Amino acid sequence: QVQLVESGGGLVQAGGSLRLSCAASGLTSSRYGVGWFRQAPGKEREFVAAIGWRGDSSYAADSVKGRFTISREVAKSTVYLQMNSLKPDDTAVYYCAAKYYAEPSRNEYDYDYWGQGTQVTVSS
Numbered sequence: 001q002v003q004l005v006e007s008g009g010g011l012v013q014a015g016g017s018l019r020l021s022c023a024a025s026g027l028t029s030s031r032y033g034v035g036w037f038r039q040a041p042g043k044e045r046e047f048v049a050a051i052g053w054r055g056d057s058s059y060a061a062d063s064v065k066g067r068f069t070i071s072r073e074v075a076k077s078t079v080y081l082q083m084n085s086l087k088p089d090d091t092a093v094y095y096c097a098a099k100y101y102a103e104p105s106r107n108e109y110d111y112d113y114w115g116q117g118t119q120v121t122v123s124s
Contacts, residue, residue, distance in 0.1 A: 002027055003024070005025075008020040012120075017086065020083065032100045034102075035098075035105060035110075036095070038095070039092055046061070048064055049064065053100070067086075093119055095117045
């Protein structure tokens with residue numbers, strides 16, 4: 001059974017930093033791409049960042065470029081989202097999603113597996 005578990009969320013003041021983790025289990029190989037998405041109250045779910053299965057390509061949404069960085073540690077089956085210079089508008093539930101052999105994608109429908117999400121709250 002494939003399972004993705006997000007962690008690292010919490011309450012932080014504007015300008016602060018958090019690092020989210022997405023730990024995968026039950027996958028038969030490490031050849032999977034991962035995307036991060038978020039959903040704020042009253043808003044649609046939106047793309048944040050993605051990394052391909054080879055780990056050699058990635059990109060981020062315009063709203064977080066220069067502040068957020070996605071990376072992966074294959075040996076631990078974990079993908080990270082480093083979030084710096086956080087703003088109140090970043091407040092949302094953050095989800096990770098995965099698919100075997102996936103290239104970086106902003107399309108949520110490209111992914112097969114999803115985590116339960118972790119709450120990030122940025123105070124002003």
